[in-house]
Amino acid sequence: MKNTYTTPADFWKERDFGAKISATFEFIGAHWRPLGKCLLYFVLPGALLMGIGLGLFTNSMFDRMGSATAGRQLGGPVEIAQPAHYSPFNAVNISGISLGMLASVLSFLLLVGTVYGYVRARLRLPAAEPITPAIVWAEIRARLGRMVLVVVVVVGAYFAAVLGAIALVALFARIGAGSGWSGVVGVPLLISLVMYLAITLSLFFPVLWLEDGSLFATVGRCFQLIKGRWWATFGLLLVVGIIQGAMSVVFILPQYAVMFGKMLHVPGLSSDALGLVAQCIYTVGIMFTYAVPLLALAFQYFHLAEQKEGWGLRLLVDALGQPQAIPVAQSSHYRPDDEGEY
Numbered sequence: 001m002k003n004t005y006t007t008p009a010d011f012w013k014e015r016d017f018g019a020k021i022s023a024t025f026e027f028i029g030a031h032w033r034p035l036g037k038c039l040l041y042f043v044l045p046g047a048l049l050m051g052i053g054l055g056l057f058t059n060s061m062f063d064r065m066g067s068a069t070a071g072r073q074l075g076g077p078v079e080i081a082q083p084a085h086y087s088p089f090n091a092v093n094i095s096g097i098s099l100g101m102l103a104s105v106l107s108f109l110l111l112v113g114t115v116y117g118y119v120r121a122r123l124r125l126p127a128a129e130p131i132t133p134a135i136v137w138a139e140i141r142a143r144l145g146r147m148v149l150v151v152v153v154v155v156g157a158y159f160a161a162v163l164g165a166i167a168l169v170a171l172f173a174r175i176g177a178g179s180g181w182s183g184v185v186g187v188p189l190l191i192s193l194v195m196y197l198a199i200t201l202s203l204f205f206p207v208l209w210l211e212d213g214s215l216f217a218t219v220g221r222c223f224q225l226i227k228g229r230w231w232a233t234f235g236l237l238l239v240v241g242i243i244q245g246a247m248s249v250v251f252i253l254p255q256y257a258v259m260f261g262k263m264l265h266v267p268g269l270s271s272d273a274l275g276l277v278a279q280c281i282y283t284v285g286i287m288f289t290y291a292v293p294l295l296a297l298a299f300q301y302f303h304l305a306e307q308k309e310g311w312g313l314r315l316l317v318d319a320l321g322q323p324q325a326i327p328v329a330q331s332s333h334y335r336p337d338d339e340g341e342y
Contacts, residue, residue: 251285
């Protein structure tokens with residue numbers, strides 16, 4: 001029987017590696033219409049803004065690359081092909097990068113909120129009740145302040161980690177000066193630490209949204225759940241990352257066409273407007289396909305929580321003896337081999 005992912009027991013299950021990936025795409029197949037509608041409402045505007053901002057910057061960069069190519073073809077120095085007033089820090093580049101960065105943060109927050117808000121609503125509401133954008137927005141709005149706080153804390157922690165890494169490398173360099181010891185031991189150690197923390201904290205948003213705990217409690221919960229399952233989580237992220245990357249390749253093709261069009265001065269392909277459209281297609285595609293690893297992480301969270309605490313088993317035990325709802329037929333027209341719904 002095909003899983004429709006409409007009851008909590010459908011989510012709280014132990015799954016092997018392949019079953020987690022299958023569950024991710026089964027969920028998308030069962031809920032693509034209402035989930036896609038929510039993504040259009042909440043993620044699309046931010047993704048378009050990100051595309052416009054990055055498009056302003058990439059258009060300028062591709063134009064400069066095309067001018068450099070023309071200068072080489074003329075046999076003269078590259079500088080003669082560059083506009084005298086060109087600067088990588090001009091107003092268009094700075095505004096484009098700023099808009100792109102702000103919109104990317106906003107889009108990511110809304111993407112996380114939409115995906116996990118949808119899952120949370122599906123866990124909370126009766127199976128027969130459809131999930132609407134209004135319901136998902138209520139979930140997002142209730143946690144928007146916390147999500148902004150997370151961004152501030154994460155950005156601060158990132159800069160603190162960078163400064164700490166620099167100080168640690170400098171310390172290794174001082175201790176192992178002249179022996180190469182700092183490079184042999186220090187750099188791999190830092191890379192291993194960063195990877196360990198990145199995979200462990202990849203469960204942060206599923207835990208934050210589905211358990212509704214505080215910021216520090218969520219971090220501690222990630223370490224608790226990942227214990228003994230770090231490599232499994234790493235492998236899952238690696239595989240779904242490859243899948244998501246393969247899915248997003250099609251969205252970057254228009255951008256490559258514009259890049260080569262500007263570099264080779266192909267009529268039509270060198271248009272700035274086309275460059276903005278191509279960048280918007282890429283950013284929208286990236287944001288929408290990134291829902292795949294987010295959902296995979298959600299099923300990894302359900303798997304780990306079920307493995308350690310047995311929530312799904314409790315739900316099944318509680319459901320024993322409860323009257324079962326009679327399914328409602330979705331259509332009165334059946335195929336000759338269809339038994340119908342009773």
